[in-house]
Amino acid sequence: MHASTAAPLAYQVNLSDHALGEAQRNALLAGELGFGKRFTDHMVAIQWDKDRGWHDAQVHAYGPLSLDPAAAVLHYGQEIFEGIKAYRHADGSIWTFRPEANGARLQRSAARLALPQLPVDEFVESLRQLVAVDHAWVPSAPESSLYFRPFMIASEAFLGVRAAQVATYYVIASPAGAYFAKGVAPVSIWLSEDYARAAKGGTGAAKCGGNYAASLLPQQEAQAQGCSQVLFLDPVEGKYLEELGGMNVFLVYRDGRLVTPELSGSILEGITRSSILQLARDRGMTVEERRVSIDEWKAGVASGEIAEVFACGTAAVVTPIGELKGKDFAVGDIHAPAGEVTMALRRELTDIQHGRAPDRHGWMARLR
Numbered sequence: 001m002h003a004s005t006a007a008p009l010a011y012q013v014n015l016s017d018h019a020l021g022e023a024q025r026n027a028l029l030a031g032e033l034g035f036g037k038r039f040t041d042h043m044v045a046i047q048w049d050k051d052r053g054w055h056d057a058q059v060h061a062y063g064p065l066s067l068d069p070a071a072a073v074l075h076y077g078q079e080i081f082e083g084i085k086a087y088r089h090a091d092g093s094i095w096t097f098r099p100e101a102n103g104a105r106l107q108r109s110a111a112r113l114a115l116p117q118l119p120v121d122e123f124v125e126s127l128r129q130l131v132a133v134d135h136a137w138v139p140s141a142p143e144s145s146l147y148f149r150p151f152m153i154a155s156e157a158f159l160g161v162r163a164a165q166v167a168t169y170y171v172i173a174s175p176a177g178a179y180f181a182k183g184v185a186p187v188s189i190w191l192s193e194d195y196a197r198a199a200k201g202g203t204g205a206a207k208c209g210g211n212y213a214a215s216l217l218p219q220q221e222a223q224a225q226g227c228s229q230v231l232f233l234d235p236v237e238g239k240y241l242e243e244l245g246g247m248n249v250f251l252v253y254r255d256g257r258l259v260t261p262e263l264s265g266s267i268l269e270g271i272t273r274s275s276i277l278q279l280a281r282d283r284g285m286t287v288e289e290r291r292v293s294i295d296e297w298k299a300g301v302a303s304g305e306i307a308e309v310f311a312c313g314t315a316a317v318v319t320p321i322g323e324l325k326g327k328d329f330a331v332g333d334i335h336a337p338a339g340e341v342t343m344a345l346r347r348e349l350t351d352i353q354h355g356r357a358p359d360r361h362g363w364m365a366r367l368r
């Protein structure tokens, strides 16, 4: 579809002249990292234009972008992103998880947002290039990781409404501590009855900033209700579960079934979701990808037929859901301990990612 370079891109590496010293970096990595607040010394940038395709791949100092105020991304929101982690294993080696899946998803997001498709090999290579210079930033504390944020913007300075003919792909990286520093704790979620995050035929299945922009108001509403996340329903009937706006959702039935909403066209296809489905099948669980109504959730939790509910995504891996609240109801018990199946699946997945369990599906890719 778009011009793509047959030969691998050659990187120009310009090391930062203000990289953090070793002692400072180690002190920072040993402290409370939180999520997405501190960034490594370097970043990747690759240019694309309609005539030349992908070119000018660089690793350079992390820092502000210089962007024309007419850049299309600032006006029409033509932007996509990814989220993927690097894990330091006990022997010091650095690995990532299913990067080809993220690369392929970035391509699907690009297609929907009329942005150019970065070859999957180049996506994986961009992570490798950043780790080559910033490997000391991959933390080694239990459950910690380096979170990569690859993203692409329409950087053409043009206010006409059409797909941009100039785009830039970047990768930045942020060291991340254990998401649940004080132990995995169930969260309370808010059912958004007034807002949808995606539309039929819209961009819900693409990982794009615009979907998040649409979710921030309901997210504020959730917080005002004492909930940490929002659950969105399907945009057509307002009846079926979609997802949490940044995480996919699963129901564990007392009879051993694991149920998750089928990919409806407006749900984001999570790589954690697909990995959890595989691990559940491996455990002999009956896995169902189908439509699940909000009434099924409410009735199932009330009757005890649904024993556990959880959400999953790269950042928090697996988050138990203790309670679901809406305008005139609440089901579940936020004070109940995290479910057994939820925690077993969480442990299994993180053991593979951190190199504590055999990688029987070939999901891990070595970065260094």
Ligand SMILES: *Cc1c(COP(=O)(O)O)cnc(C)c1O
Residues within 6 Å of the ligand: 083, 207, 211, 243, 245, 246, 247, 248, 268, 269, 270, 271, 272, 273, 312, 313, 314, 315
């Ligand atoms: C990224 C994302 C997810 C989770 O996907 P993973 O690949 O598991 O991290 C779920 N929903 C939305 C809307 C997302 O953007």
